[in-house]
Amino acid sequence: MLSKTVLDALRDDFNEEFEKLSQKDDYIQTSICELLSLVGNVSTFTEAQENNIMDAVQAVISSSSCLGFSIGLKEGTNILQSLLNPSLPELTLKAYGELIE
Numbered sequence: 001m002l003s004k005t006v007l008d009a010l011r012d013d014f015n016e017e018f019e020k021l022s023q024k025d026d027y028i029q030t031s032i033c034e035l036l037s038l039v040g041n042v043s044t045f046t047e048a049q050e051n052n053i054m055d056a057v058q059a060v061i062s063s064s065s066c067l068g069f070s071i072g073l074k075e076g077t078n079i080l081q082s083l084l085n086p087s088l089p090e091l092t093l094k095a096y097g098e099l100i101e
Contacts, residue, residue: 014069015062
């Protein structure tokens with residue numbers, strides 16, 4: 001059964017894995033560098049300003065990834081429910097137009 005505790009644990013596991021992989025993802029890292037270059041010369045920022053910018057970037061990435069995770073979880077659940085449906089063989093035949101009724 002899904003509860004807030006289970007969903008939070010799934011999200012935490014996902015975020016942990018995403019954090020590890022995003023550090024190795026060239027596209028994400030390149031995009032962050034491009035964003036920072038658009039913002040301006042980072043060397044003129046205080047450490048606090050630079051941290052605020054990086055926090056905002058990470059928040060956008062994290063929020064987007066969590067939304068994708070939630071959609072994936074929903075789709076996975078729908079697929080699992082379909083696979084567990086006792087009438088799956090008939091539904092499969094019907095989907096292919098091969099069911100004789």
